Amino acid sequence: MITLTQFNIIPLISLILYVIISFIILSSEQTKLSKSFLWYVFAMILWSLGSFLMKTDMPPSSLFWNRILLIGLILVPIFLLRFSYTFAKTRVNKLIEIFAIVITIVLLILGMTGNIVETAQYVNGEFIYKITYGAYIFVVYGILYSIISLWLLLERIVKYDKSFKRNGLIVIGLFFVLLGGASNINTSFGKYGIDILLNTINAILITYAIYHNKFLEINLVVKKSISVVVYHVFSFIIYAGSIYYAYYVIKIIFKIENTFSVIILMIPVFIIMEQIRLYIQKLTQQLFYSSRLDRQRELNQFSRLINYNLDLEKITNELITSTQNALKPKDLTLLLKNGKGFLFNESSTTDTTNLTSFFSFEHPIILWLETHDYLLRTTLENDIAFKSLWDKEKEVLKALGNEVIMPIKNNDELIGILIMSERLDETPYSYEEIEFLGTLLNNASAILQNAKTMKKIKQAVITDELTGFFNHRHLYDQVNTWLKTNKYARFSLVMIDFDQFNIYNDLYGYSSGDKALKKLAELIRNNTTDREFLTRFGGEEFVIIYPMKDGINTYSEAEEIREKVQEEFLRSPDIKEFLTVSLGISEYPLNGQTLDDIISKADIATSRSKKRGRNKTTLYKADYDFSDDSIENNERIKEALVSSTYALAATIDAKDHYTYGHSNNVSMISVAIAQKIGCSNKEIDIVRSAGLLHDVGKIALPERILKKQGYLTDEEYDITKKHVVQSINIIKHVKNLVDTIPAIMSHHERWDGKGYPRGLKENNIPILGRIIAIADSFDAMTTDRPYRKGLSLEQAIWELKKNAGRQFDPDLVETTVKLITDSTLSNLDLKNRLSY
């Protein structure tokens, strides 16, 4: 029978532990490291098995079991060396390895022939053995190779890993092996199996280090099996020990043999044992599942916290905190999708202030995450999908510590990503942990999307959709709150208004108008800081509030905006961009105590800018001089308008006298038609100027085309067509004449839509443009040219009628015919009519 004694209990415990370790390793991922460790464990099993059985009277004999022990013992150094090489990730030194093989073979021969242990006997419960010279060779060899193994590991720490924390346990374990080897030299120590005890400690430390630092991936099922085994082994040892000891005390010491008494006395023992069993169970759970339980707790807590919350900031903060608590990364960076791409979220633990829209929708990382569950750093570094990453991007990712990048998906749509750096203790993440993070993000995604939507809605309520500025209502809410709470002792309000915006809209349509408003908003945004409060006040009016700034200081800022608009719009080579802005500035509390006061003062200042000829900035003054707005002043402006019109018309005259005479005629005929159909005085003024200037762009035409007699070629005709555009290009710089642009721009449009430059049709053509079109054609038909005579009035009427509804507005043709027949037109002082 096998009797447990103080000599064989250590090898037995070692044997059990080694079997458990081998079970763990066999069930884990099969890598080079696990394989090399398994060989070492195998040798240790042989050693502990031999050691245990030789210290019992198990047949065939103690000597036989001692030989088994020797095989394991002799194999330990070489397998330990191989494990160390693999773990240290250094190349095997062939010389050291060959020497180890040779010496192992020699020692095995010596061992089997009795040249290490001469005799081994189990006598009267005690194990007696005698060693010879071979044992000393083995001890020296064993210690030497343990030192080499230790050296390899220290080298790894110094050279690569640099973390004693991760590798320290393995180093300590090897140090125990070294001590154990040395203990064998003395047989009185050796018989207690000190070496095997220390080797067992080493194996436990290695196993723990591998498990804890995740050098190997151990799956959940295996963990469960291990925990069950560990729990039962420990329970068994404690049960057996307790019963044996209780039996010893009751029967041997107190010599009680009565069964009933024994049972009574054993009750407290069983009660204590049940408590101990529960404690072991708890301990095992903690040992194997503590991190998992923590994570589960974290997940539950997160779900609870976010369930009834729609505040995006709170949810993102909670998400980051929960991930940090559960997985302990150094850093977490969150990016959420918006209209432009994936933007860094402020909840991130990394400093993202200088990082703008880093991930566009087509970014390789985004494309990858759309179809994958995670992205590991190794994949990012090696996969062809990321070949096109910019160096700058790689640097940023490196700075963020991109150990794992996780998608946040809601209904298959990628709504965000989470970048997780390496762990605080530098241990790698397990797949189980990555799966957990996936679950956490999955839980968060729907609520995150809702919170985003809510934020968007809230934002939409206070934002102007077109420009992204705050709206009129929010301006009132916000500023009134400031006034109530005395947030700012002073602020300036700048009102910005597009000049001639209605003309622009009429001319180019509302979608172009919207584009211009967006462009203006962009210019304002680029010329202001985050401190300013930007509002689209309504229509083409914008309001900027400059907190803690007085009007005088704000003036220069407002002027900068005006100049920028002038540069981008008016001076742009694009003919469409004739827009300018007028600005007015008022100041709180200087110009009023309420927001309405301040706004109305800014409005007055803006109006004054417009009256001063537009494209101006005016600072509101209480003693505002209105004399400038007098009738006399208006007359002055009108005079300036007329003189600039004639000045321009004179430039045409300088180039081609005929064109000038023609323009004058068109102007007069157009005015006559406009009066006849009941146009307002303002419209009549505009059509007068427009008629005079409708061909001003011909200045830019080559002389050979301008003065060509006879038909134009297609190419020449195309060039001629451009004069309309050229006219606008010239006129847009004369701010008093901007009103004429729609009429001039459309005088070559046709009623049937076949005209140019825009192909407008029927009533979409501005009325003044339609008038000039008829006047222009009528004058051209009836004018004498050096190479041909003009048509008679009858012929002209016939031509006009023929083209009514095709080229011309039929109603206007009728009006014009009336004007011809009632001699209104004949009485005008028209030029180039020598034949009449």
Added chain:
Amino acid sequence: MKKLRDMLRDEEYDKIWKAYLGFLDLELNEFMEIQNRLLLEQIELLKDSKLGQTIFGNQKIETVSDFRKKVPLTSYIDYADTLLNRREEDLPSKPLYWIQTTWKGGKESIKLAPYSKMMGDENAKMFLSSLILSTSKKRGHFDLRNADKFLYGMAPRPYLTGFTPYFLEDEIDLTYLPSLDEAEQLNFKDRNVVGFKQAIKYGADLFYGVSSVLVKIGESFSEEKGSTKIVFPGNMKQFIKLLKALWKKKVLKKTLLPKDLFEFKGILCGGTDSDTYKTKIKKLFDIEPLEIFGGTESAGVATETWSRNGLTFFPDVNFLEFIPETEIRKEQENPTYKPTTILFNEIEAGKLYELVITKLRGGAFVRYRIGDLIKCIALENKQDQIKLPQIKYIDRVSNVIDLAGFTRITKQIIGDAIRLSKLEITQWTAIKEKGEENPFITLVVETNQPYTKHQIHSLINEHMKQIDKDYNDVHQMLGYDPLKISIVKPGTFNNVKRTHKLQRISLINPEEKIKVALKAS
């Protein structure tokens, strides 16, 4: 990032293949996406540098299309001032190495190319891709391992090939034959000789060198004098190999071939005319070399794959553009003509192109004409299942004659040699011929004097050897005479010009029909 040495040690062969040769799985549109995205990065880097601003002028370059429309094609002369004066501050990225090459026909004797740390790393990665492929027999398979013995027979630093082992140091542990320190002390010829001696002693797993040299050295083994020397083997494997070789030679009385002495896992070769030598290398070494195509300014451009049936471009080293042959011709007829380029996804099988590169990752060269002609041989490699156009390196552009990857003969070199020979040669043109064994030059001359071919040959050959050291090396190292003389009757050149209505006949590689006409006369 995990280095190749670590992945090899951990036997992560699949990961290695993915990391280094993943580009072979790309579809054409994916390849182009990488090209375009990296070009946009390069545009940004160029915009911030003085060199880039000079090349771009005042033009706004934002897109790939802007870049191709507005940026002119360049040659080394556009960079000479910045690069030869090593003006680092003007470059798109800070150079860590200045790599040198010869500038035949240039205003200086050398060209310098800046390499940043990133470019050095990328070059190492690209080279390793080829090295892995040289040991590969099928997709996913390769034999490259740490500690492989690498017979490295390329030019030393400051040439690119000399830097490569240093670029690789961080990536993989290879045993160089001769060692890098030893090689630094040796000239090109000696490092090959010493390397092969060490290879006989210790064995060798890999070879990288000029294919013509490999053939020459290989052939010397079959000669008597080359194999009589006694070499003591440095290890057991080589001992058995040498013993077998001795048996074959002495007992079986068979001719000894290099394959009896070496067992290369992979041979990498580069240089013009590699194609000519491939079959011979296979016969001598029992392994087909893998061709790699690159240059100092461009770094690695393309590599062959395991079937050795066409080169595949690397997607992330250079932005690739191609000048079609028709455009090249137009430019030849009218030197002021600005040829247009097409992109990688537009090249057609069977057509010839001149390669134009823009160095990515902060490189200096922009729409740069490296002077290499390639042919697109197929739009994919069905055998290797590569869905990218396959190319073949043809030659240098026709105004340069490259012989066996050794030398670049220009009209100046030949012109100078003729002047120095004081021969009364009225007109001449030099034509590169492929040759059955080795490539050579036929110098077609017209003279009124009764010179013999031998007279002309000896004088011109001698002067060319003096003027161009590399030309001399062709004689010395490869042991053959690459110059042949052809004398035509007085007036022939003018007749040909008249017949073909030409103003002049190109001094180097005239058009095919002119070559035929001159030879016929």
